[in-house]
Each structure stands twice: as C-alpha cells, then as structure tokens.
Amino acid sequence: MDYQQDFAKEVYEKVDSGAEIKVCMQCGVCASTCPLREKMKYSPRKLWTLIRAGRRQEVLNCPDIMLCTSCYTCKVRCPRGIPVIDVMHGLAHYALEKGITPREETKKFGEAFWDSIYETGRVDEATVPIKYCLKDGMIAGLKKSLSMLDIGMALMKAKRLTPKLFIPPNFFIPGSHKIKGLKDLQKMLDKAKAMGARKEG
Amino acid sequence: MTDDSMSQAILVVGGGMSGLSAALEAAEAGFKVVLVEKNPYLGGRVAQLHQYFPKLCPPYCGLEINFRRIRSNPRIEYYTLAEVTSVTGQPGDFTVAVKQNPRFVNEKCTGCGKCSEAVTATISNPFNYGLSQIKAAYLAHELAMPQRFVIDPSIAGTEDGQKAFQACPYGAVDLGDKGQDLTFKVSAVVWATGWTPYDPTKIEYYNYDKSPNIITNVMMERLAAPFGPTQGAIQRPGDGQAPKNVAFIQCAGSRDENNLPFCSSICCLASLKQSTYIRSQLPESKVTIYFIDIRAMDRNEDFYTKVKADEGVSFVKSKIALITPTDGGNLILEGENTTTGERFKAEHDLVVLATGMQPNTALNKIPYDVAYDDYGFVLGNQAIIGAGTVRRPSEVVTCVQDGTSAALKAISAARR
Ligand SMILES: Cc1cc2nc3c(=O)[nH]c(=O)nc-3n(C[C@H](O)[C@H](O)[C@H](O)COP(=O)(O)OP(=O)(O)OC[C@H]3O[C@@H](n4cnc5c(N)ncnc54)[C@H](O)[C@@H]3O)c2cc1C
Ligand code: SF4
Numbered sequence: 001m002d003y004q005q006d007f008a009k010e011v012y013e014k015v016d017s018g019a020e021i022k023v024c025m026q027c028g029v030c031a032s033t034c035p036l037r038e039k040m041k042y043s044p045r046k047l048w049t050l051i052r053a054g055r056r057q058e059v060l061n062c063p064d065i066m067l068c069t070s071c072y073t074c075k076v077r078c079p080r081g082i083p084v085i086d087v088m089h090g091l092a093h094y095a096l097e098k099g100i101t102p103r104e105e106t107k108k109f110g111e112a113f114w115d116s117i118y119e120t121g122r123v124d125e126a127t128v129p130i131k132y133c134l135k136d137g138m139i140a141g142l143k144k145s146l147s148m149l150d151i152g153m154a155l156m157k158a159k160r161l162t163p164k165l166f167i168p169p170n171f172f173i174p175g176s177h178k179i180k181g182l183k184d185l186q187k188m189l190d191k192a193k194a195m196g197a198r199k200e201g
Numbered sequence: 202m203t204d205d206s207m208s209q210a211i212l213v214v215g216g217g218m219s220g221l222s223a224a225l226e227a228a229e230a231g232f233k234v235v236l237v238e239k240n241p242y243l244g245g246r247v248a249q250l251h252q253y254f255p256k257l258c259p260p261y262c263g264l265e266i267n268f269r270r271i272r273s274n275p276r277i278e279y280y281t282l283a284e285v286t287s288v289t290g291q292p293g294d295f296t297v298a299v300k301q302n303p304r305f306v307n308e309k310c311t312g313c314g315k316c317s318e319a320v321t322a323t324i325s326n327p328f329n330y331g332l333s334q335i336k337a338a339y340l341a342h343e344l345a346m347p348q349r350f351v352i353d354p355s356i357a358g359t360e361d362g363q364k365a366f367q368a369c370p371y372g373a374v375d376l377g378d379k380g381q382d383l384t385f386k387v388s389a390v391v392w393a394t395g396w397t398p399y400d401p402t403k404i405e406y407y408n409y410d411k412s413p414n415i416i417t418n419v420m421m422e423r424l425a426a427p428f429g430p431t432q433g434a435i436q437r438p439g440d441g442q443a444p445k446n447v448a449f450i451q452c453a454g455s456r457d458e459n460n461l462p463f464c465s466s467i468c469c470l471a472s473l474k475q476s477t478y479i480r481s482q483l484p485e486s487k488v489t490i491y492f493i494d495i496r497a498m499d500r501n502e503d504f505y506t507k508v509k510a511d512e513g514v515s516f517v518k519s520k521i522a523l524i525t526p527t528d529g530g531n532l533i534l535e536g537e538n539t540t541t542g543e544r545f546k547a548e549h550d551l552v553v554l555a556t557g558m559q560p561n562t563a564l565n566k567i568p569y570d571v572a573y574d575d576y577g578f579v580l581g582n583q584a585i586i587g588a589g590t591v592r593r594p595s596e597v598v599t600c601v602q603d604g605t606s607a608a609l610k611a612i613s614a615a616r617r
C-alpha cells in the first residue's frame with residue numbers, strides 16, 4: 001500500500017480548490033447526497049481521508065473522481081461550505097495532467113465534447129454521444145450505441161434529443177451545422193488552452 | 202444604599218431564566234426593576250420543558266422559587282404581553298418606550314375558566330408548538346405566572362368575545378382593552394430576549410412539512426410533559442400510536458454554513474435526555490441517535506455515559522443527508538456511517554430533529570445601536586447589557602450565572 005506523506009500538501013497546493021478540504025468535518029453528507037452514490041466505490045468524504053492519509057496512487061487512480069456529473073448537490077449541501085464538485089474536478093484534471101486516466105469513459109466523453117465544440121462550435125445531444133461511441137471504432141461504436149438505445153429513447157421522450165439531428169445533411173455532411181465565425185471561436189479556445197497549460201506548468 | 206427612585210431603576214427585557222435571574226438579583230440588591238415580557242406569562246422556554254438534564258427534575262421547581270421571589274419583592278414591577286419599542290439615551294440615563302398589548306382580561310380574574318368554557322373558537326396552541334388547539338379564551342398553561350386568562354385578539358370583537366364577557370362572574374373580561382403605552386426612565390437596560398428553535402422547513406432535505414411524524418426537539422418536550430397535548434403520553438402525531446423505533450437527528454441545521462453555522466451546545470444533551478423519556482415510558486421502544494460528534498462537556502459527560510450504557514439506545518456516527526416519508530407514515534433516513542464507512546438506509550417510525558437555538562436578537566434587533574456577531578448574538582461591553590442565550594447558546598445553569606453577571610453590570614451602571 002502506498003503512503004506518501006506529503007500528498008495532502010500536494011493536493012492543497014496544486015489541485016484546483018484542493019485546499020478547501022482542510023475544513024471537512026467528516027460528516028458524510030456528500031456521500032449520501034450524490035445521485036451516483038451507488039456507483040461510487042468511495043465517497044468524497046472517504047477520498048479526503050485517503051488524501052490526508054497520503055494514499056496518492058489510490059486517489060489519483062480512483063474512477064470516482066471522474067464519475068461526477070456536475071449536479072452540484074454536494075456543493076450546495078456540504079455543511080462546511082466545501083465546493084466538493086470543484087475538488088473532484090480538480091483531482092480529475094490533476095490526475096490527467098500527471099498522465100493518469102482514472103476513468104477511460106469519462107475521458108473519451110470529454111474529448112468528444114471538446115471536439116464537437118472545436119469542430120462545429122456546437123454541442124448537442126446527438127453529435128457528442130455519437131462521437132463518443134465512435135471513439136473505439138465503427139463496430140464497437142455501433143455496439144455501444146445499441147446498448148444505450150434505451151437512454152436515447154428516454155432522451156427523445158423528454159424532448160432533449162430530436163431525430164432531426166440524425167437526418168442528412170445535419171449529421172452526414174460534416175460541418176453542415178457549423179456556427180458562423182467558427183475560426184474566431186477556435187482562436188479563443190486555442191488561447192484558453194495555452195493559458196491553462198501555462199498555469200499548470 | 203437602597204434607593205427606589207426610578208432614576209436608578211434597571212430595565213430587564215425578557216422574562217426567561219436569564220432575565221428572571223438578572224431582575225431578581227438586581228431587585229434583591231435593592232434596586233428597582235422593571236421586567237418586560239412579550240408572552241402572557243413569565244418563565245420563557247424552560248416553562249415548556251418536561252425535565253432538566255442532567256438531573257431529570259421538573260423545571261417548575263426552579264421557576265416556582267423564582268416566581269415566589271418576584272411576588273414577595275415589591276421592587277419588581279413586571280409587564281406581560283409587552284415589548285420595548287424604543288430606547289434612547291445612554292447608560293445612567295435611558296428613556297425606554299414599552300407597548301403593552303391588550304389581554305382583554307384584567308386583574309379581577311381568579312382563573313376560574315368560565316370564559317374559556319363559554320367560547321367556541323379555537324387557536325393553535327403556541328405553548329405546545331402547534332401540537333394542539335386551545336380555546337381562544339385561555340390560560341397560557343396550567344402553571345402560568347400570572348394565573349390570569351388571555352382572550353385572543355381574533356375573538357375580542359366577535360360574538361365569542363361577548364360570550365366570554367357574559368360568562369365571567371367577576372367582571373374581569375374587558376373587551377375594550379386597548380393595551381397601553383408606557384415610558385420608563387432607567388439607568389441600565391439588560392437584554393435577555395432568549396432564543397427561537399431553528400425553523401426546520403429551512404433544511405429542505407429533511408422534509409419536515411411532509412410528515413407529521415417528523416417533529417422537533419421542542420415538540421418532543423411537549424409530548425412528554427404531563428400538561429402537554431397528550432398528557433405526557435409519547436405518541437406519533439400522525440396516528441397517536443406509541444413509537445417503537447425513534448431516531449434523533451443531531452445538528453439538524455446546526456454547524457451548517459447553509460443554516461446555523463454554530464453549535465447550539467445543548468441539543469446533544471437534549472436528545473440524550475429525551476431518549477430517557479422514551480426508554481422509561483416505552484421500555485420496548487428503541488432509540489437511535491445519529492450524530493457528527495456528541496458534545497456533552499464537564500459534568501454532563503457523566504449523563505452521556507449513563508445513557509450510553511442503555512442497550513436500547515444506539516449511537517450512529519453520521520449526519521443524516523435525506524429523510525423520505527413512506528406511505529405507511531414511517532421515515533427512511535439516509536446517511537454514511539462514518540465509523541464503518543457504509544452508506545445506509547434506516548427506517549424509523551418517529552424522527553426527532555435536534556434543531557438548534559437561534560438568538561432572538563438575530564430575528565428581532567434591539568432598537569438601539571448595538572453590535573452583534575455574524576450570527577446575531579449580542580457582543581459584550583456595550584451600553585445595553587446582553588444576558589443568557591442572546592449572548593451565546595447555553596443551558597440554564599449558564600443562563601442563571603450570566604443573568605447574575607448582567608445584574609452586577611447593570612448595578613454598577615446605575616450607581617455611577
Ligand atoms: C429541546 C431543548 C431542551 C432543553 N433542555 C434543557 C435542559 O434540560 N436543561 C437546561 O439547562 N437547558 C435546556 N435547554 C436550554 C434552555 O431552554 C435555555 O437555556 C433557556 O431557555 C435560556 O433562557 P433565556 O432566558 O436565555 O431564553 P428564553 O427561555 O428564550 O427566554 C426569553 C424570554 O424573553 C421573551 N422575549 C422574547 N423577545 C422579547 C421581546 N422582544 N420583548 C420582551 N420579551 C421578549 C420570551 O418570550 C421569553 O420569555 C433546552 C433547549 C432545547 C432546545
Ligand atoms: S459534506 Fe462536506 S464536511 Fe461533510 S464529509 Fe463531505 S466534504 Fe466533508
């Protein structure tokens with residue numbers, strides 16, 4: 001088992017919002033408010049304990065830190081006012097930066113999201129999931145889309161996904177729904193990325 | 202050294218344990234005291250408690266002694282149903298305006314209760330925190346000081362009011378009562394307006410308003426009290442059944458940046474005490490106390506040890522994150538047991554929220570330039586002297602000491 005005594009210090013200093021967890025009183029509210037609580041191996045509370053205990057590998061490799069759906073309930077409910085979600089994102093980002101991928105699927109989805117914005121200036125409920133499914137190639141992608149059919153149907157029912165998006169030219173002609181001024185947006189994104197890299201470096 | 206002239210008088214606002222202590226100590230030291238109380242009776246919140254921790258004795262013993270001290274001391278003048286509307290001047294020379302609201306019943310009242318029998322309208326009984334209704338002509342509670350009935354303003358001008366008037370054999374019902382405006386010249390003002398239980402509807406994930414079987418700790422005191430809404434029988438408000446599996450949720454809204462950020466210091470002890478109410482009355486019933494940490498300091502730690510020795514009371518280290526009512530009137534509690542690390546769901550048939558004390562000075566500011574801390578507690582060393590729970594959340598012993606200390610400060614201001 002790894003114990004790295006200075007890991008807590010590393011988190012407080014290097015991870016975005018990492019220092020916020022210093023005031024955690026270990027009440028466990030975050031654990032039970034998270035809608036993904038059943039899917040998490042640890043809870044935010046336990047992760048903070050592991051950080052304090054110096055379990056660097058275990059924390060940075062833990063898929064939980066990339067499971068967050070950004071619902072913000074933990075941040076709203078934490079009695080100590082800790083932005084739990086920001087710390088989770090901070091940790092995920094930090095792990096990626098260190099060359100660790102705590103959860104492959106989230107990483108792929110994030111990339112699909114980014115690519116969609118970068119290439120078209122838009123994100124929508126059709127393009128991003130399709131890009132995400134196709135990350136593993138055509139066959140695997142088709143399989144994955146089929147396995148998620150029920151989610152797609154539910155989204156359609158909730159009017160979050162219109163079949164229109166799948167009808168040509170919207171989907172099959174690449175770039176048919178690009179925004180105006182995409183080049184300018186890309187310049188901004190490039191700059192933001194460079195600034196981010198400089199901050200981390 | 203005794204001087205009864207009003208110029209050396211001391212005004213005490215609030216007739217709870219803190220205010221009573223301040224008033225009595227000052228009066229017994231020879232000073233004239235004016236005591237102003239908002240309720241129709243003296244005693245404050247402790248009058249609503251069943252027993253005191255850690256000795257489990259009835260609060261009325263102590264209250265009765267204080268009431269006797271008041272009755273036998275000509276230097277104390279007290280006004281119920283009264284509030285301070287303005288304070289001007291400075292220590293040594295204050296002018297205070299007081300508004301006394303109408304009681305519609307004068308000093309001829311013998312407490313016979315004929316007016317109450319005559320009227321039909323009822324109101325939600327504030328003394329029982331809404332757990333019961335009471336006739337709109339009522340005695341605030343069995344042992345109220347003064348033992349004088351009150352007619353609710355809502356019926357004063359109605360037929361019911363007339364019925365009360367006609368029923369009183371002593372001519373004590375005065376429907377034309379307009380209350381009175383009073384002015385006092387005093388040399389010191391002690392502010393002891395006490396506390397209010399934190400509003401549980403603000404903790405929305407506890408769904409307090411979704412089930413009658415989620416109650417607060419102050420309601421639990423009433424359920425256990427012999428003169429309470431159930432004559433002391435502990436029952437679920439939803440169906441009148443004796444609870445078999447009771448949960449106490451500690452820090453309900455306390456130590457929480459979104460609600461009351463401070464520790465109320467007494468609610469751990471209140472829950473420990475209330476678990477003894479349940480276990481002694483219903484030996485078959487189980488009690489579970491969900492807590493972040495139990496704060497029972499000094500002599501009170503022995504009481505905690507005693508309660509812990511009871512097998513029927515279990516302690517789970519977890520702040521409850523969600524309460525969901527079931528169709529059958531039970532409640533599902535969710536949390537993470539931080540000792541074992543398990544996330545759990547537990548079903549109970551009665552849930553008591555250990556809500557904290559919010560200082561009344563956070564809800565109703567003193568009409569004078571006074572400094573407060575971030576939570577509305579009155580700071581020390583000011584022209585107006587705070588006493589008791591307006592200064593910090595505390596148990597009765599501390600309030601009595603603080604009231605006495607306020608009396609000393611007031612006396613030194615009065616003698617300057
Ligand atoms: C569930 C529970 C159980 C408890 N059990 C115990 C126990 O067993 N033992 C113990 O030691 N302590 C106990 N406490 C604490 C105890 O209730 C307080 O310490 C005590 O009530 C404080 O007295 P006080 O005079 O400061 O305030 P209060 O009792 O609130 O008295 C203040 C008085 O001021 C009056 N007032 C308010 N505003 C105004 C105004 N504007 N003008 C004039 N008058 C006003 C009020 O009507 C009231 O009469 C318990 C508390 C809770 C919540
Ligand atoms: S809710 Fe906040 S204080 Fe409680 S365990 Fe989670 S992070 Fe810590």
Ligand code: SF4
Pocket residue numbers: 451452453455456463464465466467468469470494495496555557
């Ligand atoms: S006394 Fe106990 S229940 Fe009350 S706020 Fe403090 S820790 Fe919480």
